[in-house]
Amino acid sequence: MRQLPSHPFDDDKLKEECGVFGVIGVTDAANFVALGLHALQHRGQEAGGIITHYPETGFHSAHRFGLVRDTFTKTSVMETLPGSIGIGHVRYSTAGSKGATAIRDVQPFFGEFAMGGAAIAHNGNITNAVALRRELIERGSIFQSNSDSECIIHLMARSIQKNIPERMKDALRRVEGAFSIVAMTRTKLIGVRDALGVRPLVLGQLGDGWVLSSETCALDIIGAEFVREVEPGEMVVISARNGVESSRPFEQKRPRFCIFEHVYFSRPDSILSGRSVYETRRAIGVELAREAPAEADIVCPVPDSGTPAAIGYSQQSGIPYAMGIIRNQYMGRTFIEPSEQIRNMGVRLKLNVNRALIRGKRVVLVDDSVVRGTTSLKIKEMILDAGAAEVHFRIASPPTTWPCFYGVDTPEREKLLAATMTTEEMRTYIGVDSLAFISLDGLYRAVGEAKGRNNAAPQYCDACFSGEYPVRPSDMIEAGRIRLKEDPVPAGE
Template sequence: MAKTDIQRQLGQAFGNLTHPFRDEDGDKLREECGVFGAINAETAAAATALGLHALQHRGQEAVGITSFDGKDFISRRGLGHVAENFSSAEAIAELPGNMAAGHVRYSTTGGAGLRNVQPLYAELASGGFAIAHNGNISNAQALRKDLVGKGSIFQSTSDTEVIIHLVATSRYPTVADRLIDALRLVEGAYALVVMTPTGMIACRDPLGIRPLVMGKMGDSILFASESVAFDVVGAEMIREVEPGEMIQVDFDGEVKSLHPFGNQSPRPCIFEHVYFSRPDSFFAGQSVYGARKAIGEQLALESACDADLVVPVPDSGVPAAIGYAQQSGLPFELGIIRSHYVGRTFIQPSDSARHAGVKRKHNANRELVAGKKIVLIDDSIVRGTTSMKIVEMMREAGAAEVHFRVASPPTAHSCFYGVDTPERSKLLAARMDLEPMREFIKADSLAFISIDGLYRAVGSSSGRNSACPQFCDACFTGDYPTPLTDNARKDDKSDELPFDPPAKDTNVADPKAA
């Protein structure tokens, strides 16, 4: 793609952008992060900025891009959206070179602030080393404690920096071998894009929990968290990076694939199908939009309802609601209209302000729902507070009955693989059975898709095989596919880290206080 084409698309994408992406109120599972990399691209930083724009839904707290001009690594990082930091030609001009990597972030470990914004960069004995990471290392605190004890000095509170120190202290001769050596010590989930003076390395954890795809644009090779990023920059998707695969690309265009971590049964995150990925992406060989429609169809088969209308909770409930309506034969209607120009409501200081924020963001289509029996379709219930307010909104608009259907099983367990979930005690499904949950959200009926039904909807004809699940579904089942070293040791005071991690934002509505 010519430089002028990239710059024109950047202008089109960012020209009038305010906040078009999901601005949740703390009652959704927050996206992990998104990564993008380009090598042998004439305008690598511009392509990276455009790719990150397509991945903005995966992280809206901060963004960073690092480029390499053949001699030096140059980084630009900032808090906020991609458009707020990389919309101008001047910003892109500060990042010369034909290799670049970028990252959009919502903090899952560490805290907010520029020191944790990726890509992280370090000068190693072998030269510059920049890394962008989507995922979460579940033994990062244990590794960090050991490294600090041996003299390592950390500059951030991000778990990603542990990988840098492990690479720096490895005694293997090449950077690729050092990275392999480092990742053998790591537990959890990661999709990595790494830049070195000799080229780019992309790597996915052995279970493939976090997504990573590979594409091509002319002579350049690209990597991204989702295929939609390739659509936006005008690239062709080649394939998914395989679980446990490490791909090396040099400046001569040579591509080398390694599988250094053995063969394990993949366990990609099933919530990518439910919520995280954009519906116009492909994940685990399937159209995300098609999978979400199929989930809605399966939900209708399992939990039919005597109703007049199927109404999605926008925007994430729309594809499943279409599937539910088509399977059930009920009309699909936009009974809730959402404003895309309302900021985050979870930062409001009081329950009344948060409630007003929800009403500003969602408004009932009164003429449509008054006197009708409504089936509301949403992707998940986390704390339950937003679900309760949506049901209340429908009743205030005159709905005769409000039935709630959920396009995922009950979220009863926390995620330790790169998704910022509330602690388990604040998950509604961890505290209540189905009937108390229904009473809490004040619906006439409540039903979730079954775990077997979810598996069937995304392509497993026999449902979930408990002996060998095809996906990571720990947030529903509690079946974690890797050790959780840090979680197991968190109550051991002797294992405390020699630093005080920032407290997480607690200014979120709690079901107990509702």
């Protein structure tokens, strides 16, 4: 399936790299994996893959471009994936080639080892992948993809351990960055998170079977019971014989879960760290209203990600909530290939203003983030064209001033609006009556940290806001593509 150009609205949002899902001990595992991936589609819409194992015929795989609903619902595809164990992956490329992904870059990846085959699906980003890849190639490894995740398969192949889980431990001890992994052998389902637990992974039970997933919403779609989160630095190995076995293969560290999962990435019907994502986002809106009140007639979300925060803002401020912007639910990423005239319509292809509601009103617009600022400009123009008297932007996250290197597709720092402008300069650039972001402390309070952010020991990974990276992005530093704020400025600059 050919990838059509992404829409301008999509280009101005941060994108999660991928979602992972696995199941063991069920009939027709591939059908459950496809349903799970469908629930995780928000984490990656570019491509997906499923690998299963059937004792009589071995491993089976299918990798396709496009959405799960368009590829893994066809009988002709699903019949090629027999077995009671399977894993799957949906992706949006970060480390691989953007916009021109080859099918060989689509996960899960598979490797044949002396003790049998294994497949692996990875959510996150390996920050020392370039150095590892160079080392492995020098030692004779032949890479088939552009993905950083393939390094794990090659590291496993070079391990001298006697079984797949131990080889995986060996490999992941060499890896830096963020990883939540779902893997499988002929008889085992494996889940593992890095020591910081940057990306999510949960464990569920389905009758006598077990499930691993990036989010709890994917458990709900197949009727599985949420058991618990896979803990930071934990590996779980699941088999019919031994059930769930847990180990701690990495040096123990203070967890740094990605705080942006609460703000935007995860689905609002998921549970993170025992908290409803929806309730957290509503609480963000409450904090935002306390910190940045506005005199206005209505509060409108920028759909859909701004909706819970807008509800919270309305509840706290007493300003009525209204659906002033309507989203076209049928305008997907694989819409008709746009002509230049259609492309210039910008976000109007996805969003339309409820003119009768907006005309003459002072409007508070609540959005989840500002990245490049292009979408904010277009939406402001739409609201003013509809006759709004005033436009006040309220943003349910702090200013995004630094790129992410742990599995989120982020523009280079100089393309981040908040990295080059003050809040007042951004307000002037966008052309609104007022602009305010929630503070970092306010965001922490909304996610349950009553005292706000512990600056000496932050409770989350918030590098995109603070510039404080819990793992140094060594590849990017070596390539000269990023200088951290704590690094000395070279002489002459």
